[in-house]
Amino acid sequence: MPNTDAIGVGLLGMGVVGSGVVRLLQERTAHFRKVRGVDLALRRVAVHDLSKPRSVELPKALLTDRAEDVVDDPEVQIVIEVIGGIDPARSLCLRALKVGKDVVTANKALLAEQGGDLFRAAAQHSAHLAFEASVCGGIPIIRALTDGLVANRIQSIYGILNGTTNYILTRMTDGGGDFEEMLGQAQEKGYAEADPTMDIDGTDAAQKLALLCRIAFRVDLSHQQILKEGIAQTSPLDIDFARELGYTIKLLGIAKAVEDRIEARVHPALIPSDALLANIKDEFNAVEIVGNAVGPQVFYGRGAGQLPTASAVVSDLLDLAEHRLTGRTPGPSPLAALQEAVPIPPDEIETSFYCRFTVYDRPGVLARIACIFSEERISIATVIQHGRSETAEGTVPLIMTTHEAREAAMRRAVAKIDRLPIITEKSRIIRIEEL
């Protein structure tokens, strides 16, 4: 007997996350009814292939292979989109929002690329668009920013936002092997996709960072405006030298409010080995948020995976259902009408740097490099040069760290250094973040 008082839920997609959502709903619906007074009823589920066997049991009658059936079902008030990708996810979400249905999505690519349109459609039609699952999976980081830390001006965000790259860097740090080997291992273990490009090159982290900036700083920042550098160039040598200097290498997403501009970047960074973020291992995510009132806070957990992601989807679903039950209409949407972000141009960003130069092992080399740094007014903090050359070419790595310097000055210096005849390989530069 259908429960007609229940809030009707439609599900778009029954892949890994979709199946997880069904499983958690089956497990928790009675609890939500009893403890929260909210009755959820899964009314329609869109799948790609009706004949495919499913890992969760569902009445056949709920399934359809026409996604529009789910969105258009008059008994569906809240639509969950876990198809992924831009289209048709985008048009289906818009279609739901435009008739005042709420949407829960785990689709960070969609929100990072087309978020503006979706948030505006939601605001225009008094619908909600919830997306806790799109950033850091099961970690309630969106809620922390919108609710828990609402009394704060957010000053900065430092996040390990991508599990694949964190797994690879952790394994490399533990001496497991070089980048290619550890990528292979991550793929075997299911922590990296068959085509891991978007993870490895920092795009995934940049998309998540853009979403965090939207909430924390109320700016409409395209992920293309974010300075982005991946981890494919990170070598075990750099990891070892970093350790010797007291640092660990992590792929960080960093965003800061600097007066009325936003500094946003994703790149590998040396961070102090005793910092909390340096101790986030394997496929885990963590985000450090600094608020003017609370100071630093860190949120840690699984950033991906079936049930962690489904957990975030279901928490959004319950929240929206509670809103529906009380007839609450959204107030002015903080996420629809944003100011355009004024990103700080990468050239102006100032950080300290770690540099690895591959040089011929002969006198005067350090002086030549120091001289170029001096011309660019970059001051050197530490120098490491071990023993004598063991390579056939007679080269050694020369490690330097700098004090804070402008990106542009650093690029000029390295370009000049790389033209020196004493240099045998392209120099490797990694930013240092003291946190």
Added chain:
Amino acid sequence: MPNTDAIGVGLLGMGVVGSGVVRLLQERTAHFRKVRGVDLALRRVAVHDLSKPRSVELPKALLTDRAEDVVDDPEVQIVIEVIGGIDPARSLCLRALKVGKDVVTANKALLAEQGGDLFRAAAQHSAHLAFEASVCGGIPIIRALTDGLVANRIQSIYGILNGTTNYILTRMTDGGGDFEEMLGQAQEKGYAEADPTMDIDGTDAAQKLALLCRIAFRVDLSHQQILKEGIAQTSPLDIDFARELGYTIKLLGIAKAVEDRIEARVHPALIPSDALLANIKDEFNAVEIVGNAVGPQVFYGRGAGQLPTASAVVSDLLDLAEHRLTGRTPGPSPLAALQEAVPIPPDEIETSFYCRFTVYDRPGVLARIACIFSEERISIATVIQHGRSETAEGTVPLIMTTHEAREAAMRRAVAKIDRLPIITEKSRIIRIEEL
């Protein structure tokens, strides 16, 4: 000109936290109006002494030294209680709830000791009782449990819930000195109160743990039902031996759902030095929550202090104001009608143990102790005995760790061992948690 559409706020107490609340309200009210569509107006403030100079500016007319004036003011819809202590905080909160006013409190002692009455009064009179600030200050841990992780059955909670003791243990671990010295330093730095008893003996952590259990496991657990042991007996020797074994000593609040019973305890514990919780330093707090869907999550930040606590109060305030604006009435209160907790008797709890015996340095000592452990069916994991005695009495510390053993068996074994003539001091036992 008074804003009559605004939600009226009354403040009980203008001490450290109260002043912080006023400061954050002054800073954020315009933002809340613009971005959230919520207009908050501070209408009445109760202070102890009207003539005392204040660190924040407030119109004189708002102040009263009669707390009832604040609660009874018809223009006050939400009451913030930051007086602390049981009375008159309790009667004032009840008075507000009984006329349907919402209450925000930072008062963990009140909630841990009289929570049942207050939550029932709130439910009966359709009022809200919010208390994010009462556990771990600015960390949105209550919200995480009630909302962010709502799709999960909570399996366990491991928390560093008290900043004072964590500061002392961190300093001791860094070689700063013994317990008494580091307590003095904590008092100088303002991390410990003049009378630090409730922090040191674990009461404060047990009160917070009882509140977390109420939300996570829906049980009405008195903090007196929690096995409790403080840090005053922790010596630098134990910290050093723990380090040698790969552990760090922290005061933990631990709660687990074990079938239909709750295991809840607060005590110092050896935890692996590479665990996240082992790296929580100084006065910071952190809570690890394991949910069946999300797996482990950690929330980290400042657990006390003026602005972190005020941040949590103001986040609750905004949440309640949004509820008021939309005319939302609370659903069945998940926190009023709880089952009575069935705590697992301490004797039945099983953990591994670290033991430090002070013994005469002579042959056969280890055999005597091992024999007693064997009688109690406790199996030994590791033994450390360094060098020869350097004391006048000819004693040495003998360190043993055990595999999992029942508390009762361990107590019997230690009682027997302490009666052996080879033992010169009361043996020191600390639980080990592998996390």
